[in-house]
Amino acid sequence: MQGGILLPRLDRAGLAFGAVALGLAILIPVLNLLVSTDSPFHVPPHVVALMGKYLCYALLALSVDLVWGYCGILSLGHGAFFALGGYAMGMYLMRQIGPRGMYGHPTLPDFMVFLNWPELPWYWLGFDQFWFAALMVLLVPGLLAGLLGWLAFRSRVTGVYLSIITQAMTFALLLAFFRNDMGFGGNNGLTDFKDILGASIQADGTRSALFAASAIALALGFILCRWIVRSKLGRVLIAIRDAESRTRFLGYRVEQYKLLVFVTSACMAGVAGALYVPQVGIINPGEFSPANSIEAVIWVAVGGRGTLIGSVIGAVLVNFGKTLLTNALPEVWLFALGGLFIAVTLFLPRGIVGLWTGYWTRRREKQAASITTQPVTEGQ
Amino acid sequence: MSTRPDPQHTQLYLDGVSVSFDGFRALNNLSLIIMPGEMRAIIGPNGAGKTTMMDLITGKTRPDKGTILFDGDTDLTQMDEAGIATLGIGRKFQKPTVFESHTVWDNLDLALAGKRGPFASLFHRDGADDDRILSILDTIRLSARRHVLAGSLSHGQKQWLEIGMLLAQEPKLLLVDEPVAGMTDAETAETARLLREIAQTRSVVVVEHDMTFVRDLDVKVTVLHEGSVLSDGSLDHVSADPRVIEVYLGR
Numbered sequence: 001m002q003g004g005i006l007l008p009r010l011d012r013a014g015l016a017f018g019a020v021a022l023g024l025a026i027l028i029p030v031l032n033l034l035v036s037t038d039s040p041f042h043v044p045p046h047v048v049a050l051m052g053k054y055l056c057y058a059l060l061a062l063s064v065d066l067v068w069g070y071c072g073i074l075s076l077g078h079g080a081f082f083a084l085g086g087y088a089m090g091m092y093l094m095r096q097i098g099p100r101g102m103y104g105h106p107t108l109p110d111f112m113v114f115l116n117w118p119e120l121p122w123y124w125l126g127f128d129q130f131w132f133a134a135l136m137v138l139l140v141p142g143l144l145a146g147l148l149g150w151l152a153f154r155s156r157v158t159g160v161y162l163s164i165i166t167q168a169m170t171f172a173l174l175l176a177f178f179r180n181d182m183g184f185g186g187n188n189g190l191t192d193f194k195d196i197l198g199a200s201i202q203a204d205g206t207r208s209a210l211f212a213a214s215a216i217a218l219a220l221g222f223i224l225c226r227w228i229v230r231s232k233l234g235r236v237l238i239a240i241r242d243a244e245s246r247t248r249f250l251g252y253r254v255e256q257y258k259l260l261v262f263v264t265s266a267c268m269a270g271v272a273g274a275l276y277v278p279q280v281g282i283i284n285p286g287e288f289s290p291a292n293s294i295e296a297v298i299w300v301a302v303g304g305r306g307t308l309i310g311s312v313i314g315a316v317l318v319n320f321g322k323t324l325l326t327n328a329l330p331e332v333w334l335f336a337l338g339g340l341f342i343a344v345t346l347f348l349p350r351g352i353v354g355l356w357t358g359y360w361t362r363r364r365e366k367q368a369a370s371i372t373t374q375p376v377t378e379g380q
Numbered sequence: 381m382s383t384r385p386d387p388q389h390t391q392l393y394l395d396g397v398s399v400s401f402d403g404f405r406a407l408n409n410l411s412l413i414i415m416p417g418e419m420r421a422i423i424g425p426n427g428a429g430k431t432t433m434m435d436l437i438t439g440k441t442r443p444d445k446g447t448i449l450f451d452g453d454t455d456l457t458q459m460d461e462a463g464i465a466t467l468g469i470g471r472k473f474q475k476p477t478v479f480e481s482h483t484v485w486d487n488l489d490l491a492l493a494g495k496r497g498p499f500a501s502l503f504h505r506d507g508a509d510d511d512r513i514l515s516i517l518d519t520i521r522l523s524a525r526r527h528v529l530a531g532s533l534s535h536g537q538k539q540w541l542e543i544g545m546l547l548a549q550e551p552k553l554l555l556v557d558e559p560v561a562g563m564t565d566a567e568t569a570e571t572a573r574l575l576r577e578i579a580q581t582r583s584v585v586v587v588e589h590d591m592t593f594v595r596d597l598d599v600k601v602t603v604l605h606e607g608s609v610l611s612d613g614s615l616d617h618v619s620a621d622p623r624v625i626e627v628y629l630g631r
Binding site: 236242246250254256257260 | 504
């Protein structure tokens, strides 16, 4: 925009979001750990874990919004990046079990002993180190997104075809991870975790710390996304979304932009998955289910695509609704989700945030109109 | 055919260019030369290959055979759209194509000549080129609407904004596809003025159906028919050519 701004603009929305997330990261653990269980303000541990799960979903939704809302890439496979990040963390947690497994093998996880694996496969090496697992949480989803994006964007695969490819990718991974000989625990996945970074995964303190880590990761993800979308890069992304060939004829290599944002987004989804797994205590191939990826897109649509904050609101609200509804009427949930998607598409094309900003714009316009007409009415 | 000038001194040089789509010959041995600083109008009936020619020059389509040179020595058939655009060829689409959810200002800012890589964009500092944008806004008569979203401009204003974006690119050659389609008479006259102003400093190729507008431009005209050049010269000259009358004007 216009104006000679020398310093990088202070991002008020990003800072405000960071402050709220940081507040939650402190408040919820305090209410859980320091407030007595008799107090009405006490937050029970299972609620802490539930809220931590919502925040991981919110980070996943944020990553979907970055590619879909700003660059027009409708990924129906982001759940795969989430699950891969989750598996990388799960592998670390499995190796932390050590000889405490049911079969008491010093290095092999239980499922490998059960399936008569002679030794740890090469791709499990290194996962006993947290730093290595953390690196893989970013690297594996990032590389997969880089490879898929490089092939697809270079060949100018766009729109529904790209969506189908991403959907096929997550489905292929679902089938692969179901296989026992892949070495990822087959359909049971990875579970029975004991420790994370030396702390018991069941302890209240660990749960609170994981919640705080999720809140901070979400805040960092939000600030990163704000930085991207407010830079010139973000304006090029919107340009690509609105008129891809015009952007190309202006000299921008569209595929480079798409690839950069797709890989960034996949890494964010990977981090979300990695924080999700220790809080729910299991990762299995079901996380690759195409329905999960579609659900993430619905969260963004409900909250309002292309707004960032909308994706966070959408993810938390829809999942809160899911928790309530699956407790009361489990069989109704999928119908409710489908109905919600149709309703949002028909009546709220810009989502909850769009409804809110639309209301304020109309109100301001009405006020502006009444101010300009006032002198006339007074004169009469 | 007369002796062709040495490609070395030309702005754009097309020689024996042919391309077919599913057996249909869209361009058939097309040869065309645009000199630096020249403005040329290209007319021809639907399907004559006008838009295909622009697709070939801008790298959207590759020719089956033939030579396309820019600045006398750069082979355009080996480059992609972005490469050709940064070389200095701007293209205006038939339908006005601007970034509707960006402001007029941001549309021009994105078009400004400069680094095009994603990391350069991420660390780009705003505000360095404000004077340049202000002067383009003045040229395209949109100064008052600079903070308005491009999507809310009128059809004619969108056409001008797109021309302004091409100016911001600082191209040596401008390809303009039917700039006055759907414009009012006043807007058409204004567009002719705008293009003449632009042509003072660069080469311009205009594809147009509107004969009044072509007359307003007052430049050399090339008539395309079935993918090759049928006739060229002044508008009066080609209008008098019996072959042109038969295929195009007489219908």
